[in-house]
Amino acid sequence: MTQNKGKALIIGAGIAGLSSAYYLLQKGWEVEILEQNDLTNNCSYGNAGMIVPSHFTPLAAPGVVAQGIRWMFDSKSPFYVKPSLNSRLISWGLKFLKHSNQSHVDRSASAIRDLNLASSILYNEIAQKDGFDFELNQNGILMLYKTEKVAQEETELAHKAISMGLRVDILDKAGIQALEPNTQLDVIGGINYKCDGHMNPMKLMQQMISYLKNNGVIFHTHHQVKGFETSGIYIKAVIANDQKFTADRFVMTGGSFLPELAQKAGIKIQLMPGKGYSLMHRPENPLSQIEHAALLLEARVAVTPMDGQIRFGGTMELASHHDKINMKRVEGIIQSIPKYLPDFQVKMPKESEIWFGYRPCAPDGLPYLGESSRLKNLIIAGGGGMMGLSLGPVFGKTVSEIANEQKPTADIHIFNPERFN
Ligand SMILES: Cc1cc2nc3c(=O)[nH]c(=O)nc-3n(C[C@H](O)[C@H](O)[C@H](O)COP(=O)(O)OP(=O)(O)OC[C@H]3O[C@@H](n4cnc5c(N)ncnc54)[C@H](O)[C@@H]3O)c2cc1C
Incomplete structure (x- = not known):
């Protein structure tokens, strides 16, 4: 006792x-x-359910600010900061700028990796307990890309991950397709972070x-x-x-x-709330299932098999809490899916079918x-x-x-x- x-x-x-x-x-x-x-x-509850030792780079990293500014001018883009004179947002933004550099990434990477690796082991222990069956699957997460630019960036990151002791495979088009035999992938290659996994968060x-x-x-x-x-x-x-x-x-x-x-x-x-959306999709052809969770990299969309269906999630809107759903951004998620997964023609959901949540984002x-x-x-x-x-x-x-x-x-x-x- x-x-x-x-x-x-x-x-x-x-x-x-x-x-x-x-x-x-x-x-x-x-x-x-x-x-x-x-x-x-x-x-x-409604997030993408991913367990991510692969995410050892903090959000504040080199290049993020420039990319974020480009995305701000596209209403369907995955990232948006609502321009405002809100003092909290200004103070957060200045700190974010200050930390978006390589030395911050180098200082933080191994500590973040270790936290996520420790948590992944703990999830495995919890899943063994009576009363727990939350579809834990530690079979990796696929990072899928369509452009040479992202292929190059992701390959560099994958080499860094390997040097940090993470289990990672860098794969060409045929190699990544072989991991998903039941779904056509329209990509030029991908990375399999075998150290990652997914679950049903609900x-x-x-x-x-x-x-x-x-x-x-x-x-x-x-x-x-x-x-x-x-x-x-x-x-x-x-x-x-x-x-x-x-x-x-x-x-x-x-x-x-x-x-x-x-x-x-x-x-x-x-902290700023980073609002994101998710929705569930039941494939018309039940054989078109995916085996792994994946990130559609250029589109920043998460794909997770869950409860016989697929959850798609994405967008990051940095603004104060507000419950309005921005259908343009949801449309951005929907339109990007068949560009990577041509078997999945997902219909635009009704507002009531869309979940949203606020990620707690430190600067x-x-x-x-x-x-x-x-x-x-x-x-x-x-x-x-x-x-x-x-x-x-x-x-x-x-x-x-x-x-x-x-x-x-x-x-x-x-x-x-x-x-x-
Ligand atoms: C679209 C999307 C996809 C995501 N995908 C992933 C993923 O794949 N993997 C991953 O690791 N993370 C993911 N996340 C992020 C993850 O969901 C969050 O970081 C995480 O759920 C935060 O957990 P939390 O317990 O800190 O906060 P919450 O889950 O928000 O819980 C905080 C609780 O505190 C309560 N509370 C607040 N203030 C008070 C008060 N004054 N009095 C009483 N109660 C209070 C709130 O009501 C709330 O219930 C995703 C997020 C989004 C939006």
């Missing part, structure tokens, strides 16, 4: 919050979760919630955290729905809402993970950006290690949550 360690209160029931609950529970903590919505949707979230409930975790839904009561360098209580919730340890997740949440505790976190492209230096009983886990699902379990395990006053297994020093304070 694990000894009771005390009570942990987690704010936010996305993958970061649920994973934290999972690992705290294993170490004997009594866990409660406060969630402002219900337990049916947030960024962790099933993962539902199974994780059931597991946590069955093991005594208490969920308070429709409880938006509005404030913190502190005494010196400690949080005493969290205020939600005019109630006070006390605990020994507090864990702040919050996804793309993390800046507003942290501000209530006097902590500055820089340097790195997550926020660690203990607060201002409030000693607070741990922060978020800012996973484009790889927040992939990082879920390692976030959770690290949170639990910190709560237990153990040295985190992962090297997290560059992910200091207060680095922009």
Whole structure:
């Protein structure tokens, strides 16, 4: 029997919050979760479900700004920043510019790779547990390209990945086609990141919630955290729905809402919501299935086999939270699919069939993970950006290690949550 360690209160029931609950529970903590919505949707449900050690380059990297500016003038492009005098966007943008250089990439790459590799192993362990069957498939992700320019860039990146110890195959047209015998690929080649994988995130979230409930975790839904009561360098209580919730340890997740949440505790976190869309497609010919998750590189579209169907996802709109669906950008996703996968003629979906979520994007492209230096009983886990699902379990395990006053297994020093304070 694990000894009771005390009570942990987690704010936010996305993958970061649920994973934290999972690992705290294993170490004997009594866990409660406060969630402002219900337990049916947030960024962790409708995403592309990819586990990505391949994504060791942070979003802030050389060339991204120039490419982003070119895309801003195309209404169907995969990237958009809404020009605005919003001070948060300006401050975020200046920091993003500052970090978009090679030395930042070189400093961060191995730490990001290690986090994702550790998380991939943890996903494998979770999948072995009773009650979990979330279509985990660690058979790789295919990076597909149609142009010589992208082929050259991706081959260089693949060589870097190989030099960093990742399992990667660089393939010509015939080689990549051989991996997908049931679907025609109209590409000039591709990279198989064998270190990657995919899953069904909706099933993962539902199974994780059931597991946590069955093991005594208490969920308070429709409880938006509005404030913190502190005494010196400690949080005493969290205020939600005019109630006070006390605990020994507090864990702040919050996804793309993390800046507003942290501000209530006097902590500055820089994030912009990066809105993206996804939709499900059932192939007319059931034999036209794909075996691997893939990224259609020039179009920046993600393709994931899921539940007998295929999920397509993409776009990154950096702007404040707003629930409007930009059908032009969805059209951009739909039109790009048959250019790579001619067997898939996907019809334009109705608005009600489109899912959207807000990626929590930090200006340097790195997550926020660690203990607060201002409030000693607070741990922060978020800012996973484009790889927040992939990082879920390692976030959770690290949170639990910190709560237990153990040295985190992962090297997290560059992910200091207060680095922009
Ligand atoms: C189209 C798309 C595709 C993606 N594909 C992938 C992928 O293939 N692989 C990958 O790794 N990542 C992917 N991502 C990114 C990934 O989905 C996110 O990074 C991840 O889900 C973030 O998890 P989270 O727990 O930090 O935040 P969330 O899942 O957003 O959860 C945060 C929770 O905190 C709650 N909350 C916030 N403020 C408060 C408050 N004050 N009080 C109470 N509750 C609060 C929110 O309601 C929310 O439920 C994708 C994203 C998009 C949009």
